[in-house]
Amino acid sequence: xxxxxSPDTFPPRGHEAKRLSIVDTAATxxxxxxxxxxxxxxxxxxxxxxxxxxxxxxGDKEKLFMAVVRDLTERCNxxxxxxxxxxxxxxxxxxxxxxxxxxxxxxxxxxxxxxKFLRKxxxxxxxxxxxxxxxxxxxxxxRTWPAIAARFARLAYGGHLVIDDPDVAARQFLxxxxxxxQTTFMLGGTPREDEVxxxxxxGVRTFLRAFGKRPTAASAKKHATLANA
Amino acid sequence: xxxxxSPDTFPPRGHEAKRLSIVDTAATxxxxxxxxxxxxxxxxxxxxxxxxxxxxxxGDKEKLFMAVVRDLTERCNxxxxxxxxxxxxxxxxxxxxxxxxxxxxxxxxxxxxxxKFLRKxxxxxxxxxxxxxxxxxxxxxxRTWPAIAARFARLAYGGHLVIDDPDVAARQFLxxxxxxxQTTFMLGGTPREDEVxxxxxxGVRTFLRAFGKRPTAASAKKHATLANA
DNA sequence: ACAAATTTAGACAGTCTTGTCTAAATCGTC
DNA sequence: GACGATTTAGACAAGACTGTCTAAATTTGT
Numbered sequence: 001x002x003x004x005x006s007p008d009t010f011p012p013r014g015h016e017a018k019r020l021s022i023v024d025t026a027a028t029x030x031x032x033x034x035x036x037x038x039x040x041x042x043x044x045x046x047x048x049x050x051x052x053x054x055x056x057x058x059g060d061k062e063k064l065f066m067a068v069v070r071d072l073t074e075r076c077n078x079x080x081x082x083x084x085x086x087x088x089x090x091x092x093x094x095x096x097x098x099x100x101x102x103x104x105x106x107x108x109x110x111x112x113x114x115x116k117f118l119r120k121x122x123x124x125x126x127x128x129x130x131x132x133x134x135x136x137x138x139x140x141x142x143r144t145w146p147a148i149a150a151r152f153a154r155l156a157y158g159g160h161l162v163i164d165d166p167d168v169a170a171r172q173f174l175x176x177x178x179x180x181x182q183t184t185f186m187l188g189g190t191p192r193e194d195e196v197x198x199x200x201x202x203g204v205r206t207f208l209r210a211f212g213k214r215p216t217a218a219s220a221k222k223h224a225t226l227a228n229a
Numbered sequence: 230x231x232x233x234x235s236p237d238t239f240p241p242r243g244h245e246a247k248r249l250s251i252v253d254t255a256a257t258x259x260x261x262x263x264x265x266x267x268x269x270x271x272x273x274x275x276x277x278x279x280x281x282x283x284x285x286x287x288g289d290k291e292k293l294f295m296a297v298v299r300d301l302t303e304r305c306n307x308x309x310x311x312x313x314x315x316x317x318x319x320x321x322x323x324x325x326x327x328x329x330x331x332x333x334x335x336x337x338x339x340x341x342x343x344x345k346f347l348r349k350x351x352x353x354x355x356x357x358x359x360x361x362x363x364x365x366x367x368x369x370x371x372r373t374w375p376a377i378a379a380r381f382a383r384l385a386y387g388g389h390l391v392i393d394d395p396d397v398a399a400r401q402f403l404x405x406x407x408x409x410x411q412t413t414f415m416l417g418g419t420p421r422e423d424e425v426x427x428x429x430x431x432g433v434r435t436f437l438r439a440f441g442k443r444p445t446a447a448s449a450k451k452h453a454t455l456a457n458a
Numbered sequence: 459a460c461a462a463a464t465t466t467a468g469a470c471a472g473t474c475t476t477g478t479c480t481a482a483a484t485c486g487t488c
Numbered sequence: 489g490a491c492g493a494t495t496t497a498g499a500c501a502a503g504a505c506t507g508t509c510t511a512a513a514t515t516t517g518t
Contacts, residue, residue: 015463018464032356033265034263034265034266034353035266038391039504040505040506041506051467051506052466052508052509053464053465053466054466055508056465060507061507107260120353121429122416123349123352123353123415123416124263124352126416127261133416137412141412168408169514170406171408172432174402174407174411175405175432176408179401179404182400182403182404186348186351186355187350187351187356188352188355202401203401206439206440207403207439209438210438211435211438211442225507244494268476269475269476279496279497280477280494280497281477281479281496282478282494289477341477378499
């Protein structure tokens with residue numbers, strides 16, 4: 001037991017670094033092999049620590065798994081809210097701004113390592129850990145959807161969109177901009193950037209045809225230009 | 230009088246009946262536990278046969294898994310094409326007909342047992358069996374998407390929709406009508422029928438705002454807007 | 459450099475799983 | 489009822505994995 005120099009003692013840097021390395025590696029292995037197929041020896045080896053260290057830090061396999069999910073959920077949430085903060089509240093070019101937002105959301109939250117891993121763990125092990133993933137549901141979708149919907153509501157209030165139900169519109173927005181990436185997501189793949197941009201572009205155009213104000217002459221001209229590009 | 234494992238499954242009679250019972254039960258267990266976590270003893274017990282019978286029929290665990298995926302893929306394809314055949318080529322009420330089609334697609338192909346299981350197996354084990362799931366990709370999405378897109382193209386050709394790219398429209402149609410079911414799908418749940426209908430209704434309405442012919446008032450407004458520009 | 463904390467390698471028991479084997483029981487069919 | 493094919497229960501070997509333990513090596517703070 002460490003003598004407490006200060007009320008809240010921080011573990012040594014090496015100690016914490018190992019903890020992170022273990023959780024990171026465990027995320028990779030759990031995703032690749034599934035919970036049952038994941039092997040503590042393998043995780044330890046890939047993390048560059050001994051098996052005993054894994055047990056010292058996390059107790060047992062199940063606790064390690066919990067730590068992985070909590071870690072991923074937290075980091076993904078940070079990324080999502082950081083990206084939501086870039087939502088175009090006062091759009092200059094609404095189409096381009098929404099495409100940019102959709103691409104950022106995909107690249108920073110859905111297609112990146114954390115997003116892919118969290119999605120896969122939820123899909124594969126979600127039914128086995130109801131309370132853990134109930135927590136995820138509250139912290140994740142339960143907070144991010146209202147936040148996104150609120151941004152669309154503000155756009156509608158500002159007269160940039162014609163939206164009846166902002167919650168529905170928010171979900172449909174994501175359904176549309178990801179419409180062409182579903183098969184890739186299904187197999188755990190990562191779409192190329194140009195595929196993300198393509199899907200977002202097509203999705204936003206359809207979204208604006210449904211929810212946008214009638215195009216003025218200027219934006220109609222812009223449409224034509226982008227379409228020809 | 231023999232005691233059966235579960236009250237709703239009768240002990241199968243006959244060679245082929247046993248084979249089917251094994252594959253069916255194996256699908257359930259593979260989905261619930263993952264490939265590594267699935268236990269042959271458990272599959273045998275739940276299927277109401279002895280472990281040796283499982284090995285007699287399917288050789289080993291991996292061959293059993295392959296048989297499960299092939300079985301599911303084939304049955305899902307049959308269901309999807311049967312449902313595509315009900316696509317409204319000559320719609321009376323386009324909105325109602327498309328909603329009906331979307332609901333049928335969801336209930337008969339995506340939310341039913343085979344669809345749920347196949348999706349989960351692809352998500353969880355797809356990366357481990359590239360050639361097996363490449364086959365699925367060809368037989369499944371590779372054939373169903375063009376078939377659906379062709380139906381939308383015909384609707385557009387018949388003057389019922391205004392569609393630029395039928396492939397994009399088909400993918401966006403599914404993205405829209407499933408937009409509100411994503412979280413449920415993620416956790417492996419089955420949405421209630423009223424949720425499916427709600428999501429389909431909202432999705433089709435948005436789809437038609439984007440791709441539908443404008444009713445007279447709206448197209449008049451459109452003309453006016455363009456004329457004023 | 460010293461002392462405490464941490465990490466390491468390896469052995470270890472206990473458990474589980476796969477896949478094989480055998481002899482008895484059961485089923486389908488005549 | 490009888491015969492051949494199938495199924496069954498159970499034993500079995502071989503291997504894998506988890507989680508614990510120990511003693512030695514290493515790192516960290518002072």
